[in-house]
Amino acid sequence: MPQPRTVLLNGDDVRRAISRIAHEIVERDRDLSALAIVGIRSRGDVLASRVREAIRTHENAGVPLGSLDITLYRDDLTRIGYAPVVHESALDFSVDDKVVVLVDDVLFTGRTIRAALDALVDYGRPRAIRLAVLVDRGHRELPIRADFVGKNVPTKPTDDVRVHLVEVDGRDEVELVAREAVSA
């Protein structure tokens, strides 16, 4: 059965969203010397790197960049029946007293962000942690919200939101694939 597919953001939309998020981050926390960007693997880290480049272009300022793998902090490890692949995190600066902007591609249940918050505090005590996402698709299961959002998209819980990025997938695009819930 063919699945209805909608493009939510094309390449230009993705570029503009990242550029806007970068501006908003700087407006919110003027002190760039305390700012750090940390992406959640495996697409948030790519977006984080682009946000940092945008801040460098707009503000002529470099901010530290890190990436987090949250696999070990997942709350479903004992349920999924196998050990998912763990990748290396890379945070080679101190997060103490920094304003850390976590970056991820899609905000859905909030469980990934919960895991990322736990992982991040194992590196130190940031002054503040903020959250930037390319797409917020709703259906939170935890009290978590994003500070910077590329696009809010109403979805069904069964839908699939797929983010493609040039660095990983060869093109920039966000699409929504509607998936009929399997009838019992």
Place this chain on the structure above:
Amino acid sequence: MKWSRRHVLDTDDWSREEIEAVLETTGAMVEILQRPVRRAPPLRGKTVILFFAESSTRTRVSFELAAKALSADVTNITASGSSVEKGETLYDTVRTLQALGGDIVVMRHASSGAPYFVAERTDAAVINAGDGWHAHPTQGLLDAYTLRGALGDLKGKRIVIVGDVVHSRVARSDINTLAPLGATITLSGPPTLMPAAWRRGSLPPCVTYEPDLDRALEGADGVIALRLQKERQEGGLLPSLREYSHVWGLTEARVARMRPNAPVMHPGPMNEGVEIEAAVAHGARSLVETQVTNGVAVRMALLYLLVGTPSLEAS
């Protein structure tokens, strides 16, 4: 690759992909050990039982640190001072382990094959931390990880293993791990301490035997010296420790025959002045301390991978 093994008993039947999966996971664990908080939560609520029926400090402590770094509860059963000393059979011990309800049993035993016996009779995942002359899989994996860190890709690299190969579970596990990664292995040491078939030339693929250590080391990419158990001399396999050291000990002059910066490793504890000279053991090429650090990370990787695999009963 989806990890599907329930136990780590020997690496002799592992695919290259499985070894790579452990080494990649190890890299992530090394990073955790460098954080201000050296702990992650994936084994929260799990119990790791360390059952060491043969004396060992460093391997046991390494497993203990690894389990704790992943937030597991750890309990120890040692042979001395326990009912094992009072004549409890391995079967009784297994029943006790089963009743204690550990999720993972890490065991060392003087009898080759003992971990298989336990794995067949308990619901827990079993990690072999050394059984007799048979296997020491975590040592093989940590040696592979350490060599990769020093040399990069091991394809085409030639590693010398020198010493008491016939009694060495480390040598066997090193061969089983390094060969699938593309390395070739040159064994060296007294013919009396080589397996008879290997001495006569029927060796596993990628492995050769060169009794002359100087020749074995010429142009090599790294060397692993094995611990010489002093009782081998009493068993008549060696004329004297001095002679062993003279002919097969790693000296500065000998290691200089290898490629520049080729690393020197040893599973520990070292008999300095017997299989390895102090200047080499603590010299610029020595990765002995790196091996110890990497050992914790490799064991973390295995604990993490195993705890994700459901027991047959549960699945």
